[in-house]
Amino acid sequence: DTAVSQTPKYLVTQMGNDKSIKCEQNLGHDTMYWYKQDSKKFLKIMFSYNNKELIINETVPNRFSPKSPDKAHLNLHINSLELGDSAVYFCASSNSVGELFFGEGSRLTVL
């Protein structure tokens, strides 16, 4: 039973399109995140939600819009995709002692 699951795993799309990535966690955690891992493998936090409330919004273009319908879900919508958006996007959640649990990632390729 997958703890943090995200879909789709692969996404190939054209520049200018809009796409969404969904994430769900069944661990009962209050806090969820979106991370971006670029081609150089640096993992950068994008957003953090606690109980459906946005608590961290790093310097990310406003084309990226997270949405948390409930504390078990955190979706990421990206408008007007650009070449530089190509990366692996990881969803994660954390427990009360700060341990992060990651999904398997969603590889986005913008052509």
Add this chain to the structure above:
Amino acid sequence: LAKTTQPISMDSYEGQEVNITCSHNNIATNDYITWYQQFPSQGPRFIIQGYKTKVTNEVASLFIPADRKSSTLSLPRVSLSDTAVYYCLVGLYSSASKIIFGSGTRLSIRP
């Protein structure tokens, strides 16, 4: 936020003990040290966390000197399946949102 420095890559052989050292000279009093492991095409996975001296679990040991300005992750008798990227992170115990991932150490294990 404390910055970490670790070797970009390391090589070793099956059956050997591998030690990966991380420098964190400006670690704060309340910061914990956490290590994550990332396999290709997967999200990072928590390995071990500690505050001082030594911590051991079924996977690894973590050695932290008295000044806490560095730490060493020790993997006993590695196997090919330990080939991965290892991230050293420093941050508040209960605040995963403030933890920053560095570039990690790419560990390659050979037969």
